[in-house]
Amino acid sequence: MIQLTKQEQVYRTLKERIEKQIYAPGHCLPKEVELAVELGISRQTLRPALEQLAMENRIERVKGKGTFIRGGKEETRTRILVILNDLEHISNPYLYLMPWIQLTAENMNVKLESCSQASLLSRPGHEIVRKIANDGFQGILWFGSNFTGREPLVEILRKTGLPVLLPHASRNDQEVTGFTSMGTDYRRVLEDGLRYFAAQGHRRIAHLTQKDMRGIAEEEYFQCVRSLGLDAAPVLLYLTPEALDVRQIREGAAFLMTRTPRPTALFCFSDFYALQVYEYFAEKKIRIPDDVAVLSIGGQIGCDFLKPSLSAIDFGSSEIGRSAVRVLVEMIHEKRLNRDYIVTPHHITERESTRKMIYHTNQQKGKSL
Structure with a gap:
């Protein structure tokens, strides 16, 4: 059972009274001192709850x-x-973030309206700006990333004068667009994944990834490998030209698994990569984790349902979705257009794909590390 802080309890009590119209529209609340006494709390506990209610326009x-x-x-x-x-693909983060964004929006008295980039761009730029203003929007949540700065919608949204938040983007995206961005620290993700494998006793770890490695240079990667005392043979890193090409991913898996000696662990760029690896390994009778342990980055595709269940460095879709709404509402309330880049937390969820069988029987399924 989740334990609420005193401040959260006060916020929920006041919110409930407003929603049930115990406090009707136009009603003036007692002074802070009197309301605090009525609720049996201090003014220091009351004030953050009132600030939250004000931010939500209640x-x-x-x-x-x-x-x-x-x-x-x-x-x-x-x-x-x-x-x-x-992008209509199982790797699209929108699919995993949107349910949490919708839930948080409802809880925070926020009305969302969704549209595609294509729908917006069917109008001339000045009409888009005017429509956004006329429809009374106060902020924009954009599922965009990997910007070049030449995208027409970037300049159009700047002209709205509204805060724009990119909930799953990079520092470079923030620099290019000027929009507040949230994202994962991929250097830390790589280090945590390699360190996790090293702690299990693996030394020859293969890495199957997309060519830009999410902005990490090859030399940076191998510096991390060497710092952990792992095998830094260049043949253990395979870069695919595209991130969603099944053939390229399978070719990469085949290349890595035919190195001598064969790697004992495989680090995958994404859950989508891991799915292709699972299929390839099944065809080649390569056992997971007995022959090769597999770790993915993402944790968004139903890892528990794969056989064996897939260990993953989890982005934390629920927390990203909740934080995205909170941050944008705060920016609207504070009349701020920008905030510093926001690093979202990640964690390793260990499942069967990285456990030796004797180890597996003594551990709880889906344990977060």
């Missing part, structure tokens, strides 16, 4: 007059435009 704090309950739900909801990318 109350309005009028200097010199008091704190008032705002109008009906629809007229007080923060309006956010969600722009979806046009």
Whole structure:
């Protein structure tokens, strides 16, 4: 059972009273001192709860007059435009982030409206800017990444004057677009994955990845490999030209598994790569994890349902989705267009694909490290 902090309990109590209209629209709350006494808390505990309610447009704090309950739900909801990318693929992060974004938006009195990039760009740029303003949007959540700066929608969204958040992007994306971005520290991900394998006793670890390695240079990668005392043979790194080409991924798996001696562990660029590896290994009678342990980056495709279940460095879709809404609402409330780059946490979830059988029987399934 989740234990709520006192501040969270107070926030939920006040939110419930507002939603049930125990505090009706237009009602003036008691002064902070009086309300704190009524709730049996300190003003220090009350204030963050009131700030949260104000950020969600549930109350309005009028200097010199008091704190008032705002109008009906629809007229007080923060309006956010969600722009979806046009990639229809199981690796699209939108599929895994959107449910948590929707849930958090509902809890925070936010109204979302979604559209695709293609839909927006069917209009001239000035019409897009005008429509976003006329429809009353206060912020934009854009599932975009890997920007060059030449994308027409970047300049169009700048002209809206609204805060734009990229929930699954890189530092370079923030530098190129000027939009606040959230993303994973992939250097730390690589180091954590290699360190995890090393702790299991692996020394000859293959890495099957896409050619840009999410912005990490080959020499950086091998420096990390050497620092952990692992085999730094160049043939243990295979770069595919494309990230979604099944043939290239299978060719990479075949190349790595025919090196001598064969690697005892394989680090995969993504869950999609791992799926192709599983199929290739099944065809070649390569056993996971007895012959080769497999670790993926992502943890978003139902890793528990694979056989054997897939160990992964998990991006934490639920936390990213929740944080994206919170951060954008804060920016709207504070009238800020930009924030520093936000690094989202990751963790390793160990499953059967990296466990030796004797080790597997004594461990809890899906244990997070």
